[in-house]
Amino acid sequence: MTTGQTAAVTGATGFLGRHLCERLREDGWDVRGLSRPSSDRDGLDGIDWYVGDLFDRRTLEPLVDGADAIFHLAGVGLWSADPDTVERVNRDGTENVLEACRACDAGRVVFTSTAGTRRTNGSAVVADESDVAEPIGAYQSSKAAAEELVDRYAETGGDAVTVHPTSIFGPGDDSFTPQLLAMGLEPTMPAYLPGGLSIVGVSDVVDGLLAAYDGGGRGEHYILGGENLTYDRAVARIADHADGSPARVPVPSTAIRAAGPVAAAVGTVTGRQVFPFDRKMARLATQRLFYTSRKAHEQLGYEYEPLESHLPETMAWYREQYR
Ligand SMILES: NC(=O)c1ccc[n+]([C@@H]2O[C@H](COP(=O)([O-])OP(=O)(O)OC[C@H]3O[C@@H](n4cnc5c(N)ncnc54)[C@H](OP(=O)(O)O)[C@@H]3O)[C@@H](O)[C@H]2O)c1
Numbered sequence: 154m155t156t157g158q159t160a161a162v163t164g165a166t167g168f169l170g171r172h173l174c175e176r177l178r179e180d181g182w183d184v185r186g187l188s189r190p191s192s193d194r195d196g197l198d199g200i201d202w203y204v205g206d207l208f209d210r211r212t213l214e215p216l217v218d219g220a221d222a223i224f225h226l227a228g229v230g231l232w233s234a235d236p237d238t239v240e241r242v243n244r245d246g247t248e249n250v251l252e253a254c255r256a257c258d259a260g261r262v263v264f265t266s267t268a269g270t271r272r273t274n275g276s277a278v279v280a281d282e283s284d285v286a287e288p289i290g291a292y293q294s295s296k297a298a299a300e301e302l303v304d305r306y307a308e309t310g311g312d313a314v315t316v317h318p319t320s321i322f323g324p325g326d327d328s329f330t331p332q333l334l335a336m337g338l339e340p341t342m343p344a345y346l347p348g349g350l351s352i353v354g355v356s357d358v359v360d361g362l363l364a365a366y367d368g369g370g371r372g373e374h375y376i377l378g379g380e381n382l383t384y385d386r387a388v389a390r391i392a393d394h395a396d397g398s399p400a401r402v403p404v405p406s407t408a409i410r411a412a413g414p415v416a417a418a419v420g421t422v423t424g425r426q427v428f429p430f431d432r433k434m435a436r437l438a439t440q441r442l443f444y445t446s447r448k449a450h451e452q453l454g455y456e457y458e459p460l461e462s463h464l465p466e467t468m469a470w471y472r473e474q475y476r
Contacts (some may be wrong), residue, residue: 156181161216161259163207163250164226165200166192168326169265169318172355173224173362174200180363187216187227207246213253221260222366225250228265228296232328236291243295244302251306251313262313263366264303266296268351268376268444271317279381279445282317282374289437300374307372314369316361319378319444322463323355324470334471336384337391349441352387353379354463357456364453379457381443387460394464 160177164170165186177184178199186200187207194202205212207227217223229242247264254262270293272286273279280286288294300315307313322330333352361377369375382390449455 158221159183159185159219160222160224161185161187161203161220162224162226163187163216163246164224164228164265166194166197167226168323169321169355169358170224170226171197171325172323173226173359176356176359176363185216185220187212207242207249210249210253213249214257217250217253217259218257219259223250223254223259223262224265224362224366225262226265230328231290231292239291240295240298243292244298247299248302251302251311254311255306260312261366262303262306262311263362263369264299264313264315265362266300266303266315266317266374267293268317268319268378268442269293270297270300271376271444272442278441279443280376281445282376282448304372312371314365314371315374316358316365316369316449317374317376318358318361319351319353319376319442321355321358322352322379322460322467324467326355330467331471331475333387334391334468335475337388338395338468338471347384348437348439349381349383349386349443351378351381351442351444352460353377354458354460356463357458361449361453361455364449364455368453370452373452375449375453375455376444376446377449377455377457378444378446380459381441382460383441390460391464394461395468 160182162170162174162177162184165174166188174184174186174197184200186197186202188194188202188204189206190204203212203216207213225247227242227246229239231239234242251262253259270286270288271280271282271284273284288297303313303315320329322333357379358377361375365375446455446457
């Protein structure tokens with residue numbers, strides 16, 4: 154089957170990118186993927202690889218030239234890089250993709266930012282696209298800066314739309330998903346965090362990316378969220394699903410806040426960032442970071458499934474991977 158359409162995907166070798174590429178291939182798209190020389194491309198079949206990186210114009214231009222859709226997913230978080238690299242990859246890397254698109258015959262850019270650039274002002278329970286927040290940390294500030302570049306691109310003749318996934322859950326993720334599952338499944342992880350978050354299945358985010366390409370308004374932003382769950386609810390539902398009932402105790406908010414500076418010091422010593430990163434981020438972990446996807450639902454027909462519908466496949470993957 155072929156749609157005759159071509160997609161260029163940055164971040165194709167990442168967690169979300171792999172799922173997106175698989176879906177695009179199933180739907181009959183021709184898929185071009187950006188891959189660093191060191192990227193793991195195992196299991197990604199039927200993709201035309203453009204080997205280089207976000208700082209390599211000679212790779213970016215042929216990648217996007219003639220593509221109907223440019224899904225710009227490549228990015229780094231504080232989990233895997235220092236703040237300078239995070240700024241450079243997320244902001245400057247986005248600028249490079251947009252410049253390549255301007256220089257070439259490129260179709261619509263779908264930029265993947267994060268829901269983290271939005272937050273309620275405290276009075277509302279859920280945040281929407283209009284709740285632009287003061288960024289906390291290099292990840293949020295780099296994504297906010299990249300969003301501005303994308304908005305400007307759309308205002309000045311380019312075609313672009315921005316999506317804001319919340320915390321993505323699913324097979325193939327090596328950060329959030331295994332942490333959350335471990336909290337629900339492992340008797341050795343008997344504590345949960347106060348606060349809560351919006352958990353969205355990776356297949357729902359892929360649906361949202363495709364819907365934003367198809368029907369998103371130029372220059373518009375769409376939150377792609379899932380269920381809003383307190384950590385203890387999420388963890389209890391995972392434990393229920395697994396038919397386990399490990400005893401757990403809550404970690405008091407004060408303990409998590411106090412852990413901030415310690416984690417930052419450990420990060421400096423080990424070269425590895427440890428959650429929570431600093432006082433402000435630690436405070437975030439104790440809040441309810443809830444979101445509404447109503448705009449995406451109304452304008453794009455976006456829907457998300459409950460946590461349980463994503464659990465069987467994700468748990469099977471987790472058990473295979475981590476046991
Ligand atoms: N996961 C979530 O919960 C979540 C939530 C909201 C938003 N997002 C956003 O969604 C996007 C995808 O996230 P993910 O979870 O799939 O991340 P991921 O698994 O860490 O994948 C990141 C991808 O970016 C690529 N990349 C990093 N630096 C690059 C560079 N300099 N040049 C070219 N490619 C580079 C990586 O290549 P390698 O394979 O070589 O490392 C990888 O393909 C990111 O922009 C992220 O900020 C994620």
